[in-house]
Amino acid sequence: MTKDVIALTDRMPDAWSVLAGLLAGGPDLHLRSAAEGAVIQLCDAQDRPLVSIEAPLLLHVPAEARRLLGVTQTGAGPTWWTEARASTAVPGAERLAGVFAARLATLLGGTVWPPDAPGADDPAHPVDTSGITAVPAPAAAQPAVDVLTDKVAVVLQDRPVIGMTGWLSDALRATLTSDRALQIVTPRHCRLSLPTSTALTGPPTRWVVQDPDCGYYDGLTGAVLRWRDGAFHAAKDTDGQSPVASAFTDVTRTTERQLLLRFRTVHRPDADLVLGGALETAWQALTGELPTGWGTAEPANLPWSRRHLTDLAYERAPRPTWTVAVGSADRPALATLRVSRTPDGVEEDITLAVGFRDGEKPPVPAIANLTAELTARHNLRTLLAQLREARADLTVPPHFQRPPIPFGFALGPTEAAEAGTDIAAHPALPTTTPVRLGTTARPGYYYPLGDGESAEGWTALETLLRHLRGTEPGGHDPAGGAGSSRMS
Incomplete structure (x- = not known):
């Protein structure tokens, strides 16, 4: 599983500021590149990725940070968007991503999303990475993919709005070329952008929503879901029907x-x-x-x-x-x-x-x-x-x-x-x-x-x-x- 941390900075992350951020785990971690050099990964001693960092993106459109993250930019000019993904299956990896993003924000001026990311409040101290190891990544996995089976690629997301990011579009392309389906798993408070919802063309491609009452349901159809045979499938009741989650039908009408x-x-x-x-x-x-x-x-x-x-x-x-x-x-x-x-x-x-x-x-x-x-x-x-x-x-x-x-x-x-x-x-x-x-x-x-x-x-x-x-x-x-x- 992964956790996203984003640094929104006023100035461009240069080589030295990125290096300072990468040293959040101390000098013992290894670096490698992925996605034809567009992604840098912090790896353990066995060269397995702990944190993946995408190339900084110059954001000329101020409203985008607010639309996707709910963050209002304070700077007068463009903002640099630098995104890191940490494996939550690895103790300390999320803090590693948080310290990396906070160091960039401190050096270059800016903010960290989410503001309560572990490590974001104490970027001066490196994360103790002794004993940290990652699970081996499947050879076909993209940096955005959290679970890969022979049927689906599962991406875990927790943002206010799940946009069609570079990470996600790469994962979608990879599933198409490998004859797999993409399944995006989110908490119930998340929403999809229109481009993302349009890309989810129907089962087995799904938006899987975590729900405390039924476990999981499809965010676009309401069908209760169960993990079976390497993918999320619609559950069946004793009559062979697919039940619909109560959270899906609990709707208030709108005049918008x-x-x-x-x-x-x-x-x-x-x-x-x-x-x-x-x-x-x-x-x-x-x-x-x-x-x-x-x-x-x-x-x-x-x-x-x-x-x-x-x-x-x-x-x-x-x-x-x-x-x-x-x-x-x-x-x-x-x-x-x-x-x-x-x-x-x-x-x-x-x-x-x-x-x-x-x-x-x-x-x-x-x-x-x-x-x-x-x-x-x-x-x-x-x-x-x-x-x-x-x-x-x-x-x-x-x-x-x-x-x-x-x-x-x-x-x-x-x-x-x-x-x-x-x-x-x-x-x-x-x-x-x-x-x-x-x-x-x-x-x-x-x-x-x-x-x-x-x-x-x-x-x-x-x-x-x-x-x-x-x-x-x-x-x-x-x-x-x-x-x-x-x-x-």
């Missing part, structure tokens, strides 16, 4: 809302292409401002830049590029963007979430104009707009959340032509008149589905999709199935 947009654009791969324009357009329409930061993991550490985003995607092509974008503290907004090369061109798959506090009205009517602009300027292919009753801070708690309700769907001109222009122009929705997008000669359509508060939005969406696919009772597929898989 999240507006969710999932849309796809495709661009010609020419030399002048600059990505991120569709995301900027949607972000500004819904929040009145632009993203403040972006990155390939959480925390998002870089100032928002479409040019730098494009450069990264170009360097990684033809491999896809996944990034996260964040907004200001005044208007909670977060997006994930996946750039990939397809036979049609350069595709951007975007999920944008915007939070609205009690008393704030989500701009549902504005989506029609937004889809028109995305079609005219960014070659929109499809868009789904939804509203959900959920936390305005965009985090996911380990209890039941009402599913999002669709209130709008759009087809760009290319998708409308694939479905059949006449079919797309005349949906089988008696109370809905589609809004034409694009030109008369090459139209697309936006279909209002309701106000986002009534579950009838799901019925309207299902009816619309059946119509567009030509699968209505007694109907036929006018497009011969072309493009139908993209209308889901």
Whole structure:
């Protein structure tokens, strides 16, 4: 098991300050590097890791420390985020990580999270490491992985918000390449960021929540879990049913809302292409401002830049590029963007979430104009707009959340032509008149589905999709199935 300790410093951790921190265990511990030099590990005499330390991250986005850790930064400039993971299975390792982080904060100015980390209050005295030994790490384990079986990689986390950190994204990639599932285990007070919850695609990949009443349950479905045959599985009662944890269903209704947009654009791969324009357009329409930061993991550490985003995607092509974008503290907004090369061109798959506090009205009517602009300027292919009753801070708690309700769907001109222009122009929705997008000669359509508060939005969406696919009772597929898989 591991424990995270983070040093948030005003100045860059240079070689000497890092060395002073590493000497928290005295001169008898060994050093080695991992993850192609991005991680330094303090090891025992048998070269087994006690503490793993990630390369410092320059955090240009001040709100990220507060969003993920609940820490308000006091410095006027950027902050350096240096993260250490200690094995709690090894007596003294957690104190070793705490002293390391506290030494950095003392030398460079800053704070330690969590503030009560063992050793953080006494960084001057090194930890007595005599007799400390670590359990052997499996050869396939990443620094973030706490338990590795032939079925799953288990990561233990205890933070206010479990973000898709560099540690966690590395562990997720490792599970995919080794045909394993990722299972994240947390206490009940933790929440997931939207990127992390999106990555947990269903069993056997799970969010495992510790609970004093039932032991463990799935934080996204509520199913009571048991460790069996090298993984967490849903428990079964005497009738063969999976019980649901009472903590999952103990929910208080909220008046806060999240507006969710999932849309796809495709661009010609020419030399002048600059990505991120569709995301900027949607972000500004819904929040009145632009993203403040972006990155390939959480925390998002870089100032928002479409040019730098494009450069990264170009360097990684033809491999896809996944990034996260964040907004200001005044208007909670977060997006994930996946750039990939397809036979049609350069595709951007975007999920944008915007939070609205009690008393704030989500701009549902504005989506029609937004889809028109995305079609005219960014070659929109499809868009789904939804509203959900959920936390305005965009985090996911380990209890039941009402599913999002669709209130709008759009087809760009290319998708409308694939479905059949006449079919797309005349949906089988008696109370809905589609809004034409694009030109008369090459139209697309936006279909209002309701106000986002009534579950009838799901019925309207299902009816619309059946119509567009030509699968209505007694109907036929006018497009011969072309493009139908993209209308889901």
